[in-house]
Amino acid sequence: MEQKGCCVWFTGLPCSGKTTVADLVAEELKKKNLRVERLDGDIVRQSLTRDLGFSKEDRDKNIERVTFVAKLLSRNGVAVLVSFVSPYRKARDHAREECTNFVEVFVDTPVEECEKRDVKGMYAKARAGEIKDFTGVDDPYEAPLNAELILETVETTEEECCRQVIEKMAQLGLIPSAGGEGTPEEPVYSPEEEEKIQKRLEDLGYL
Amino acid sequence: MAFLKFRKGKKRVFVFSIDGVPYTFLKAQMEAGRFPHLRELDGQSPLSRMRSVYPTISSVAWSSYMTGQNPAKHGIFGFVDRKPGSAEVFIPTSLNMTSKTLWEILSQHGKQVVVMNVPVTYPPRQVNGLLVSGFLATDLKKATYPAEAAAELESMGYRIDADAALARESLDRFLDDLHQTLDRRVEAMFHLMEHRPWDYFHVHIMGTDRINHFLWGHMERGDATYAPLFLEYYDRIDEILGRLLDRLDPEVHFILMSDHGFCTIKGEINLSRYLIEQNLLKYRSSPPKGLADIHPESRAYTLLPGRVYINLKGREPQGGVDPEEYEQVRDQVADTLLQFRLPDSGEPVIREVFKREDIYSGEHLEAAADLFAIPHDGFDLKADARKETLVEHSALVGMHTYDDASVLIRGSTAIRPNVEIIDLLPTVFDLMDVPVPADIDGRNAVT
Numbered sequence: 001m002e003q004k005g006c007c008v009w010f011t012g013l014p015c016s017g018k019t020t021v022a023d024l025v026a027e028e029l030k031k032k033n034l035r036v037e038r039l040d041g042d043i044v045r046q047s048l049t050r051d052l053g054f055s056k057e058d059r060d061k062n063i064e065r066v067t068f069v070a071k072l073l074s075r076n077g078v079a080v081l082v083s084f085v086s087p088y089r090k091a092r093d094h095a096r097e098e099c100t101n102f103v104e105v106f107v108d109t110p111v112e113e114c115e116k117r118d119v120k121g122m123y124a125k126a127r128a129g130e131i132k133d134f135t136g137v138d139d140p141y142e143a144p145l146n147a148e149l150i151l152e153t154v155e156t157t158e159e160e161c162c163r164q165v166i167e168k169m170a171q172l173g174l175i176p177s178a179g180g181e182g183t184p185e186e187p188v189y190s191p192e193e194e195e196k197i198q199k200r201l202e203d204l205g206y207l
Numbered sequence: 208m209a210f211l212k213f214r215k216g217k218k219r220v221f222v223f224s225i226d227g228v229p230y231t232f233l234k235a236q237m238e239a240g241r242f243p244h245l246r247e248l249d250g251q252s253p254l255s256r257m258r259s260v261y262p263t264i265s266s267v268a269w270s271s272y273m274t275g276q277n278p279a280k281h282g283i284f285g286f287v288d289r290k291p292g293s294a295e296v297f298i299p300t301s302l303n304m305t306s307k308t309l310w311e312i313l314s315q316h317g318k319q320v321v322v323m324n325v326p327v328t329y330p331p332r333q334v335n336g337l338l339v340s341g342f343l344a345t346d347l348k349k350a351t352y353p354a355e356a357a358a359e360l361e362s363m364g365y366r367i368d369a370d371a372a373l374a375r376e377s378l379d380r381f382l383d384d385l386h387q388t389l390d391r392r393v394e395a396m397f398h399l400m401e402h403r404p405w406d407y408f409h410v411h412i413m414g415t416d417r418i419n420h421f422l423w424g425h426m427e428r429g430d431a432t433y434a435p436l437f438l439e440y441y442d443r444i445d446e447i448l449g450r451l452l453d454r455l456d457p458e459v460h461f462i463l464m465s466d467h468g469f470c471t472i473k474g475e476i477n478l479s480r481y482l483i484e485q486n487l488l489k490y491r492s493s494p495p496k497g498l499a500d501i502h503p504e505s506r507a508y509t510l511l512p513g514r515v516y517i518n519l520k521g522r523e524p525q526g527g528v529d530p531e532e533y534e535q536v537r538d539q540v541a542d543t544l545l546q547f548r549l550p551d552s553g554e555p556v557i558r559e560v561f562k563r564e565d566i567y568s569g570e571h572l573e574a575a576a577d578l579f580a581i582p583h584d585g586f587d588l589k590a591d592a593r594k595e596t597l598v599e600h601s602a603l604v605g606m607h608t609y610d611d612a613s614v615l616i617r618g619s620t621a622i623r624p625n626v627e628i629i630d631l632l633p634t635v636f637d638l639m640d641v642p643v644p645a646d647i648d649g650r651n652a653v654t
Contacts, residue, residue: 031354156317160335163314167333188300188330193345197298200343203371204420205475205589205603206264206286206511 003034005074006174007099008165010083011092011144012107013136014122015114017153017161018083021107024162026081034175037073039066041084054133056088063091067098074100079174087135089142101174105165106147111136113154148172218639219459221400222409223451224325225444226265227416229468230256230613241442244449248463248615255622257612259467260629261566261579262512264607265342265416266299268466268628269326274306275632275647279569281306283327284576286343287510291574294499294524296510298343301328305571306646309632310334310407316641318406321399324367324392325411337403341411342368363398364391369414374421375602381421382436385414386443393447397454406639412444419469423605427471460638461617466628468611473585474549475599476556478509479592485543494593503527507540507578511590512607513557514576515540537562537577544580549598558583584608619653626652 008025010018019040029036045052049065052058063086073080080099086092096102114136115123126134133139144150149168151161169175189197201207233254237246245254260271260278262285270283278284282305287296304327310320314335322328322338329340331352339360344350344367351357369388374381389412396410418440425433448463455461482488488509489502501508503525505518517537520526528536547556559581567575582588587606589599614622616634623630629649636643637651 157319157335159319160314160317163333163335188302189298189345194298196345197343200368200371201286201298203375204417205587205601207591 003077003079004101004174005077005079006101006103006169006172007070007074007080007082007095008103008105008169009070009086009092009095009099010081010105010107011086011147012109013111013114013141014085014134015118016107016109017117017151017158018085018107020158021105021151021153021161021165022081022083024158025165028162028166029079029081029175032175035078037078037080039070039080039082039084044084054139056133056139060088060091063088063095067091067095070095071098071100074102079169085135085141087139087141089144092144101172103149103168103172103174104144104147105168106144106150107153107161108143108150109153219406219456220408220462220635220638221451221455221459222407222462222464222635223448224409224411224464224466225415225613226326226411226413226465227419227467227469227607228465228613229470229608229611230254230465231468231611233613236438236441241438242445244445244452245463248448248452248617252615252617252619253622254463254613254615255626256610257464257614257622258625258627259607259609259612260627261561261581261609262514263467263609264512265326265466268612270304271629272464272466272631273308273310273325273327274304275309275629275643275649276306277567277569277629277648279563279567279572279575280646280648282571282574284574285510285512285514288574289498289510289516292522292524294497294501296498299327300343301330301332301340307644308332309635310336310338310409312636312644313407313639313641318639318641319404320407321403321405321409322407323396323399323410324413325409326413336405337399339365340367342413344368360395363395365395366391369417371417371420374417378421378433382418382440385418385440389414389440389443389447396451401454407635414440415444415465416469419605420603421605423469424471425604462631462635463613463615464628464631465613468608468613469605470584470608470611472587472600472604472606475587475589475601475603476582477591477594477597477599478511478513478515478580478588479590480594480597481547482507482509482515482543483592484597487540487543488592490592499524501525506536508592509580509588509590510576512588513580513582515544515578515580517577519577541578544578554583556582556586581609614652616653622652 010022012018026036026038049062052062070080125131126137135141259268266286270281274281283299288299310322320334320336324341326342329344331338331340337356338352340350348357366388369384422437426437487506489505490500491502507517509515519528541560544557544560557580561579563575630652633643633649634652
């Protein structure tokens with residue numbers, strides 16, 4: 001089947017696990033020989049949007065530029081995996097309108113858990129007032145109302161989250177299904193393999 | 208960055224499955240003083256008798272175990288099946304199973320699984336953990352999820368299956384092959400159970416079914432050479448069981464199980480030939496060239512073991528039975544099957560005939576055979592219409608039985624009477640504190 005372009009948009013608090021899961025999903029999709037691009041907050045802010053800060057206005061500009069890139073890629077048959085805090089609903093809704101096959105994934109990790117996972121100590125700095133406008137501390141996070149998928153990451157492993165994303169993408173027909181649909185699209189066995197299998201079944205009296 | 212460590216503790220399950228090992232055999236051998244490790248286990252948590260599925264073959268039995276459902280829900284009815292609306296047959300695989308498996312449901316709940324060698328898991332479907340497919344996988348490279356795991360197993364010389372064809376050439380070489388396959392399996396099992404995180408670990412031993420197929424008769428009649436070698440293989444299984452229990456966290460719930468029983472074959476019965484002799488089945492050419500060659504005047508045909516289809520107009524390409532005649536013809540065929548007696552001894556062959564709706568329910572009911580002929584133990588039902596003889600004897604000496612599978616749950620002193628293989632999925636879920644999905648047919652084997 002021809003690959004469909006799509007934009008899987010991971011949103012959630014800082015340190016909620018967006019990058020971890022999106023990276024795993026990217027690996028899985030590459031294993032399936034699909035075209036994949038990652039747009040990750042930390043990386044994009046070092047290049048495409050390095051002139052921007054964290055005010056509401058700058059955050060909106062940041063997401064607007066990312067949306068633009070995701071739009072170009074997704075309409076050209078690439079699976080784009082975007083991982084940004086992207087706290088504002090309106091900005092995400094705009095991305096949904098612009099991109100081909102938009103899939104919103106809400107990485108729903110409670111703020112206490114995010115703080116525990118915060119290796120760079122950003123939450124502590126925000127609490128101490130050293131960082132301003134930090135989402136979850138002194139800047140709001142507007143949780144998605146209609147996300148295609150919500151990931152619970154406290155009781156669930158990162159691999160399982162990845163599996164859920166892949167499953168959702170398959171359900172939406174964006175990638176080939178992992179199976180279990182009753183009638184596989186392609187034959188499972190090549191003619192030579194089928195001959196071998198028939199022989200094995202015959203040897204056991206199963207044919 | 209890992210955001211969750213894997214769990215240890217009381218809610219983990221280890222399943223050690225031995226294909227086709229009868230309860231009565233294990234019991235008798237324990238009473239004769241064999242299998243010390245199993246005896247010890249049995250002393251605390253008695254080994255119990257379990258029912259399998261109809262038809263009693265591994266692909267259907269394991270599909271029912273791993274889905275907790277009857278075949279009309281999971282869609283696997285045999286090692287071969289008809290393509291709907293055509294005269295072609297195909298070999299069902301994991302992709303034809305329409306239900307979620309035990310390990311997929313556990314994965315959804317964030318549990319980590321390792322599943323080794325269970326039949327009908329090829330091609331491997333995605334899990335949270337590792338799965339290596341069993342019987343009917345061809346190539347280890349394509350048989351694991353994730354694909355990278357194949358290299359790790361290959362480096363351990365892992366084998367998916369022993370070569371049953373050897374049994375027809377040399378029983379000694381076949382036995383060597385079984386032992387080697389078992390050694391590699393067990394080495395990989397210990398490696399994975401100690402190096403991989405898991406909440407559910409399942410290792411399947413297929414070799415027991417294989418040795419039963421070719422040496423069960425030797426064991427039963429006390430063959431001087433092969434009966435001891437047969438039992439030696441089982442002694443090894445018991446020794447492995449002992450080592451496994453030594454190394455397994457005592458808090459892990461341990462389940463030992465088989466999927467069906469076994470008995471000696473008195474004869475391979477060609478049910479197609481019987482239908483031909485009873486004027487219920489007719490082919491257009493001789494020898495017949497498959498299902499496409501069925502004459503429209505035929506009333507019924509069969510796929511093994513004992514799956515009987517009415518040659519229904521509109522459904523079968525060469526259908527000759529009008530839909531309004533269906534029930535009448537089905538009753539007539541069922542009666543004819545029940546009257547089947549061996550020509551020389553007059554012994555009845557068929558114990559029972561079920562209509563599909565008697566034993567199945569679910570969305571795939573229409574894909575099931577119309578009738579299920581259940582033989583008396585010892586009569587192995589075949590279906591090769593090209594063969595002209597009604598009763599045959601081959602290198603195969605053992606056949607499956609329905610009501611003599613085995614199950615043992617460490618820590619459970621009372622397993623329900625008449626427990627069935629589909630009851631194990633909800634049992635496992637209850638032990639792991641995972642909610643049992645609503646569409647499951649089985650119920651907890653203990654409570």
